[in-house]
Amino acid sequence: MIEVKELSKRYGGTSAVDGLSFSVGPGRVTGFLGPNGAGKTTTMRVLLGLDAPTSGEALVDGLRYARIRRPMLRVGALLDAGALHGGRSAFDHLLCLARTNGIGARRVAEVLEQVGLAGVARKRAGGFSLGMKQRLGIAAALLGDPGVLLFDEPVNGLDPDGVRWIRELMRSLAAEGRTVLLSSHLMSEMELTADRLVVIGRGRLICDTTVRDLAARFDRGVLVRSPRAAELAEVLTGAGAAVAPDPSGGLAVTGVDVSVIGDLAARHALPIHEATPRSASLEEAYMELTAGSVEHRAHGSAR
Numbered sequence: 392m393i394e395v396k397e398l399s400k401r402y403g404g405t406s407a408v409d410g411l412s413f414s415v416g417p418g419r420v421t422g423f424l425g426p427n428g429a430g431k432t433t434t435m436r437v438l439l440g441l442d443a444p445t446s447g448e449a450l451v452d453g454l455r456y457a458r459i460r461r462p463m464l465r466v467g468a469l470l471d472a473g474a475l476h477g478g479r480s481a482f483d484h485l486l487c488l489a490r491t492n493g494i495g496a497r498r499v500a501e502v503l504e505q506v507g508l509a510g511v512a513r514k515r516a517g518g519f520s521l522g523m524k525q526r527l528g529i530a531a532a533l534l535g536d537p538g539v540l541l542f543d544e545p546v547n548g549l550d551p552d553g554v555r556w557i558r559e560l561m562r563s564l565a566a567e568g569r570t571v572l573l574s575s576h577l578m579s580e581m582e583l584t585a586d587r588l589v590v591i592g593r594g595r596l597i598c599d600t601t602v603r604d605l606a607a608r609f610d611r612g613v614l615v616r617s618p619r620a621a622e623l624a625e626v627l628t629g630a631g632a633a634v635a636p637d638p639s640g641g642l643a644v645t646g647v648d649v650s651v652i653g654d655l656a657a658r659h660a661l662p663i664h665e666a667t668p669r670s671a672s673l674e675e676a677y678m679e680l681t682a683g684s685v686e687h688r689a690h691g692s693a694r
């Protein structure tokens with residue numbers, strides 16, 4: 392369980408996180424989304440005791456990180472995959488980390504196996520590709536078999552196989568009952584991986600919702616065209632739908648789904664020339680939600 396309560400963090404004159412509250416429960420993947428500079432990494436750093444909050448708190452299983460004994464057994468994290476001693480082998484890198492928390496060499500071998508690096512365990516980690524470094528960072532997060540996992544942009548720079556592997560791993564970790572918080576600035580990635588979404592912008596909460604509810608919130612109804620539009624509108628309204636003229640010339644119908652529209656039209660022998668469900672994609676929903684929070688937007692870009 393992760394709880395962020397009224398958290399604020401300032402760096403000099405910069406407000407990185409500003410009165411942010413949300414909680415993340417076990418058993419599902421929660422996506423932590425926001426444009427660049429939204430405060431995701433800062434929130435994770437405070438959760439991991441790497442930065443002190445200016446005010447408020449960030450707790451793992453009800454505790455501040457500094458108060459957790461043998462923290463790797465409770466919370467694992469991948470923040471910066473490049474942060475390793477390049478001269479050490481993958482095995483030795485993990486063994487050094489493991490020893491700080493009383494974890495043995497057998498567990499090191501296990502996590503290397505789990506992330507697919509057993510074959511290169513004795514190779515210098517400094518020579519690893521970005522994808523291999525990400526896998527090694529994930530192995531480090533898993534060392535203590537923790538119930539809470541934080542991953543900051545784990546798919547950055549990975550090839551499609553690596554992305555798919557991470558997606559499946561996140562989902563299986565959540566299915567085992569762990570709390571998984573996964574940050575990204577890409578909705579397309581979250582759509583496939585996360586069940587819940589915490590969206591932030593400029594250090595503040597924008598929405599805390601499920602992927603399904605967000606999609607429903609941006610449901611724009613069905614565009615219907617019929618040569619007998621007026622009669623169809625009457626039938627649909629009678630069935631509880633809201634019907635309005637669409638700027639494109641058809642009818643914008645909300646409140647009933649497309650199969651109901653088709654059935655009603657058939658029952659009343661009214662011809663339909665088009666019936667197109669129009670939900671905004673999650674990507675569009677995300678763009679709309681965060682439109683006011685984007686720090687740097689290229690001139691001439693979509694929004």
Ligand SMILES: Nc1ncnc2c1ncn2[C@@H]1O[C@H](COP(=O)(O)OP(=O)(O)OP(=O)(O)O)[C@@H](O)[C@H]1O
Nearest residue numbers: 402405407425426427428429430431432433434576
């Ligand atoms: N150590 C620091 N000193 C000064 N400013 C900082 C520091 N760390 C972060 N910031 C600022 O705080 C804000 C939030 O940054 P943060 O890295 O938490 O955002 P983010 O959501 O993780 O963004 P990204 O997706 O780009 O990684 C940004 O404006 C950033 O420039």
